[in-house]
Amino acid sequence: MIAALSLAACSPGPATQSAQKGASAPMMDDPYLWLEEVEGERALEQVKAWNASTAAELTADADFEAYRQRGEAILSNPDRIATPYHIMGDMVSNFWTDTKNTHGLWRVATIDDYLAGTPAWRTLLDLDALSEAENKNWVWGSVTCLAPEYDRCLIRMSDGGSDAGVLREFDVSRAAFVEDGFVVGEAKHDFTWVDADTILISSDFGPGTLTQSGYGRQVKMWKRGQTLADAPLIKEIAVEDVGFGVSYGRTRAKNYPLITRNMTFWDYEYFHVRPDGSLVKVPMPQTATVSEMFAGKGIIQLNAPWGAYPAGSLLAYDLDALIERGEFGVEPVFTPTKAQSVRQIAAGKDRLYLAMLQDVSGKLLALDADWRASEVPVPDNSVVDLEAAGGTADIAFFTAQNFATPPTLFATQMGAEPAAIASLDNLFDPATVEVKQHFATSKDGTRIPYFVVRPKGATGPLPTVLHVYGGFRGGQLPTYLARHPSRIGPMAMFWVEAGNSFVLANIRGGDEYGPEWHSQVLKENRQKVHDDLYAVGEDLKASGLSSTLAASGRSNGGLVVGAAYTQRPDLFDGIIMGVPLSDMWRYDKLLAGASWTGEYGDPDIPEEWAYLGKYSPYQHLRADADYPPIMIYTSTKDDRVHPGHARKMAARMTEQGHKVYYFENIDGGHIGAADAAGEAYRAALMMIYAKDTLTTAE
Incomplete structure (x- = not known):
């Protein structure tokens, strides 16, 4: 699979809104800008006070500790599947964590042994030992190894789980980092191999080398023995672009380095890199992606119609014909x-x-x-x-x-x-639950599928947690209830075991029905996402499935349920708002937010703020509204969605007298937790919140 540009971030210092926005936009006096100072002393003191208040209420519940302990046992269970991370020739690699190895082990075994169920793992990198030796909280990021030998790899890891990380070259045969190899300090890197002595890298190369979104705006071809400063520049983009992705594919015994220019979050240009550093552009629509390389062909995935080919189609082009002779033509692969x-x-x-x-x-x-x-x-x-x-x-x-x-x-x-x-092994008896797929009808007539998980034989309405996402082509899938349904972890299983109902809704914005399921709700059409959520909630109540109802979402889903908190407090009895966006007036000025204007719109453009401003949760909070109790969680180390969104939302709600449970994990990045213990603690908090809020409200 060809790697895409990951979401990373850099944080500007807080500034007054009048200095950031044009006169055509509303001038809102924001007294909580100081909460955008991620590591600010005053901000962290407030976070600790909120955390302590939440812990005092929720951890005092008689069931809290049992949920926390069981959650940690589930999430760190050493009987988990050692899932293949990469295939490296005749070897398979795996990244493994458990109660003993909380930071994780990167390891390899032969494919033959792995297929036989008897892998003899050889540890390549022990992140727990490395963390102790270097006095860091190393969290695994990614690894790119050079085919076909797979003897040299480029590893990304971060201190505390942020998107920013360090780059280090690794020798697989020696199971050690390469002295005087390719090494770069903490930044938002993207990198890949060209050959054994050359890599492509996009990073923070100093002043003027980052885009407004915080990604590198330059790609260099860095040869072994050179300083990074001396590495030649082979591509530069505008500061207004999102950033670069670099990767390589391998087919028919050849490696093909590839550069992706992300002009917006959903518009791209792709360039093949010749050995001399010259580039060949792939002449295809800017909405399409080069998703893989196979049989000497580049595989294009269409995200919008192109001529006779509908959105979602796969096409192929000859790699050598384009790179060596400038010839380009496509053939259909799959529709x-x-x-x-x-x-x-x-x-x-x-x-x-x-x-x-x-x-x-x-x-x-x-x-x-x-x-x-x-x-x-x-x-x-x-x-x-x-x-x-x-x-x-x-x-x-x-x-x-x-x-x-x-x-x-x-x-x-x-x-x-x-x-x-x-x-x-099953962590619960599957005969004790029933799963059914239902469809609700949204405001514009679109059928919205959703899954309902209830105790087997349950009749009548039940307290219900309804989880959504609704953006960035992030489909919500019916995965095993005990682990990570959309990253609320084992809380979903705890909830159903306690006699309640868990619902996963496939509202638009994901990719459940191809790219158009997402493109229908971009920018000015964003309200359709919220309407889909409300349609599902109303259908649950009208059909007699739900008594009390909480909406849950994280990241973009946190924004969706935050909007529901202000738009439809009559429909919901609780809200679980995780690592959320909330201030759409300033989101593009915080961390990676500028990269998402292709999804949401640009608040600096009056016409686009006109629709952003209609649902931005932070701006719509009212002291006189009858809001349900809300739980908000985030992470100090989240350098993708700024924790200031969650903090400011909590501060304004508290000021207005609304009930808020707030939890901010100091580590963990955008996932919200750095390890199984942190995720289990959060899952137990959410479970007690839902129990107290929804069963009391019945």
Whole structure:
């Protein structure tokens, strides 16, 4: 799979809104700008006071400690599947954490041993030992290894879990960092290999080298032995662009370095890199992506119609013809139906694998080099995730799971049925729950699917937690209830076990029905996301499924439920607002916010603030409103969505006299927790909040 630009961030110092905004925008006096100082002494004192108040109320519940302990046991269970991280020739790598290895182990085993269920793991990097030796809180980021030998790798890791991290070169044979290798200090890097002595890197190279979004606006070709300052510049973009992504694909025994220019979050240009550093642009629509390389071809995924090809289609072009001769033409690879969505694409040695959804149920296809498709058998009514593909043999690993069935890892090879490699024990009896898919009708007539998980045999309305996301093509999938349904962790299982209902809604903004499920709700059409949520909530109550109802969401989903808090307090009895955006007036000035104007719009443009301002939660809080109790959680180390959003929301609500539970984890990045213990603590807080809020409100 070809890596895309990850969301990273850099923080400007707080400034007055009058200095930041044009005169055409409303001049709102914000007394809480000081809470945008992430590590400011006054801000952190306030955070600690809020944390202490929340802990005093919620941890005092007799059930809190049991939930916390059980959650930590689940999330750090050493019996978890050792899921393949990468295939490296005849080896498979894995990143592993447990109660002993809280920071994690990066390790490898042979594919043959792995397939036999007897992997003899060799540890390459012990992050716990490294953290202790260097007095850091190292959190794993990513690794890129150079094919076909896979003896040298570039590792990204961060101190505390932020998006910014360090780059270090690693020698696999010696299981050690390379002295005098490719090393860069903390920044928002993107990097990849060109050859054994050359890498491409986009980073913070000093003043003037970052975009407004905080990403690097330059790509350099850095050769071994050079200083980074002396590395030649091969591409530079405007400061108004989002940033760069760099990656490489491998097909037919050749590596193809690739640069992605992200002009907006959803508009791109792709450039192949020749050995001399010259670039060849891929002449395709700016909304399309180069998603994989297979059989000597680049695989294009369309996110909007292009000529006769509908949105969602896969096309192919000849790599060498374009790079060496400037010749470009496309051929069709696969066209999904209206009910389908291609979620993942991964190239094996001889087959191209497509992990798909059909009415939010998983399918897996394998295509040969002539684009003939065969369906790989997978369990019914499951979510299918491609974990790794490739290697010296044609092989792909995938997991299948659903709300009531824990993940099972399968291996698929040409000419053979998929083989189950490992599966998790059920953490609850699947016969005790029932799962049904329902459809609500949104305000504009669109059918919105949602899943309801209830105790088996339950009748009548139940207290309900309704979880949503609604943006950035982030589909919400019915994965195993006990672990990470949309990152609220085991709280979902605790909630259903206690006799309640958990609902996952596939509101627009995700990719459940292809790219148009997302494009329908961009910018000025954003209110449709909120209308979808309200349609599901109203359907739950009208159908007699829900008694009391809380809306839950994190990140963009936190923004969605924050808007619900101010727009429809009559519909909801509680709100769980995680790592949220809330101030859409200033979001583009905080951390990575400027990169999301393609999703939301630009508040500096009066016409765009006109619709942003209609739902921005922070601006719509009212002292005289009858709001339900709300729980807000975030992380100090989140350098993607600024914690100031959560802090300012809590401060204004508290000032107005509304009930707020607030929790800010000092570590953890955008995920909101740095380890299993932190995630379990937060899950227990959410469980007690929901129990107290929804069962009391019945």
